[in-house]
Amino acid sequence: KAGVTQTPRYLIKTRGQQVTLSCSPISGHRSVSWYQQTPGQGLQFLFEYFSETQRNKGNFPGRFSGRQFSNSRSEMNVSTLELGDSALYLCASSLVGQEETQYFGPGTRLLVL
Amino acid sequence: AQSVTQPDIHITVSEGASLELRCNYSYGATPYLFWYVQSPGQGLQLLLKYFSGDTLVQGIKGFEAEFKRSQSSFNLRKPSVHWSDAAEYFCAVGLNTGGFKTIFGAGTRLFVKA
Numbered sequence: 623k624a625g626v627t628q629t630p631r632y633l634i635k636t637r638g639q640q641v642t643l644s645c646s647p648i649s650g651h652r653s654v655s656w657y658q659q660t661p662g663q664g665l666q667f668l669f670e671y672f673s674e675t676q677r678n679k680g681n682f683p684g685r686f687s688g689r690q691f692s693n694s695r696s697e698m699n700v701s702t703l704e705l706g707d708s709a710l711y712l713c714a715s716s717l718v719g720q721e722e723t724q725y726f727g728p729g730t731r732l733l734v735l
Numbered sequence: 736a737q738s739v740t741q742p743d744i745h746i747t748v749s750e751g752a753s754l755e756l757r758c759n760y761s762y763g764a765t766p767y768l769f770w771y772v773q774s775p776g777q778g779l780q781l782l783l784k785y786f787s788g789d790t791l792v793q794g795i796k797g798f799e800a801e802f803k804r805s806q807s808s809f810n811l812r813k814p815s816v817h818w819s820d821a822a823e824y825f826c827a828v829g830l831n832t833g834g835f836k837t838i839f840g841a842g843t844r845l846f847v848k849a
Contacts, residue, residue, distance in 0.1 A: 653835065665825065665839035677834025712778055721835035722767045726778035
C-alpha cells in the first residue's frame, strides 16, 4: 500500500501570497490531520478532517484553512503568507476507529521570502 | 491545558550504550501516549503507543517505554543504541474530543558517538 503522499515537497513563496498544499491519505484512511513544524514552535496541530468535515482545530489564525474531498484527499490553504509561516507542513492519515494510529507523510517544506 | 514536556533538548550516547529519553505530560485523565521518531528530512514514524493495559510497552526498532501514572511520565528506553538511531524523538499526547488531536513535546535530538 502506498503511504501518505504530500505535494509539493518544497515550495517557495513571497509574503502576501497564498499557498495550497495537498495530502493524499493511505487508501482506506478517512481521517486526515495537518501539523505545522517550526524550529521555534515545534510540532503544532492545525486541524483534523473526517468525511469532508473539520472535527478539530488548533490555535491558528483564520488565514489557515483546509478542506477534505469525498475521496478523503485533503488540502490546506494559507492566505496572506507571513515570514513566520515558513515551516514543514505534515499531513497524517488514519483509519476510522483507529484515529490514534496516525501515519505521517514526508511533509511539504514551505519557505516564505 | 494539556502539555508534554521533554526536558532534554539533546542527548549524546555512545554506540552500544543504553538510552533513556524522558517525557512528562499534563492532562486530567490518561490520554493516549506516543513516541515518534523523525530522521532528517523525513516525516514522523510511530515507535510505540500506550493507552491502557501493561505499563511497559514494546515498540519497533528495539524501543520500549514505561508509563508511570504517579509521575505522569512515559520515558523511552533502548538497551543498546545503534548509530542509525540518531534522530529526533518526540513524545506526544493524543486526545479524542470528538475528533483526534495530538500534542507534541519539543523533541529530543539524539546524537550517537562511534
